[in-house]
Amino acid sequence: xxxxxxxxxxxxxxxxxxxxxxxxxxxxxxxxxxxxxxxxxxxxxxxxxxxxxxxxxxxxxxxxxxxxxxxxxxxxxxxxxxxxxxxxxxxxxxxxxxxxxxxxxxxxxxxxxxxxxxxxxxxxxxxxxxxxxxxxxxxxxxxxxxx
Numbered sequence: 172x173x174x175x176x177x178x179x180x181x182x183x184x185x186x187x188x189x190x191x192x193x194x195x196x197x198x199x200x201x202x203x204x205x206x207x208x209x210x211x212x213x214x215x216x217x218x219x220x221x222x223x224x225x226x227x228x229x230x231x232x233x234x235x236x237x238x239x240x241x242x243x244x245x246x247x248x249x250x251x252x253x254x255x256x257x258x259x260x261x262x263x264x265x266x267x268x269x270x271x272x273x274x275x276x277x278x279x280x281x282x283x284x285x286x287x288x289x290x291x292x293x294x295x296x297x298x299x300x301x302x303x304x305x306x307x308x309x310x311x312x313x314x315x316x317x318x
Contacts, residue, residue, distance in 0.1 A: 201277075218242070225315070241283050263287075263288050
């Protein structure tokens with residue numbers, strides 16, 4: 172019995188996305204999505220998620236390090252600061268829902284805020300995207316696409 176299962180599995184050319192109709196960009200966004208809980212005083216106060224758009228469409232997003240960010244905070248925070256490898260973003264644009272990136276993200280609702288965030292090009296291969304609020308700090312790590 173085990174040999175039959177191994178034989179059929181070895182011949183399979185399907186992957187996790189074979190049963191879904193996703194565009195190339197949607198597939199890549201699922202692979203690129205990173206998320207972190209925001210914790211303050213041992214309590215979860217929010218969720219920080221991001222997609223590295225340069226990895227999704229390198230031709231369109233080649234001039235800057237560009238992220239589509241989803242942010243849920245239980246309580247509104249006046250200080251929200253995005254940094255990449257300790258450098259501040261030069262462009263932070265809050266987006267409406269739906270927006271041009273809504274199809275790339277699994278959750279789109281009124282309780283989250285969505286941002287298009289741009290940073291100057293970074294020469295390192297690892298990108299540390301961090302979020303700072305008045306009460307907490309969290310970080311997501313992305314690797315640049317190998318050339």
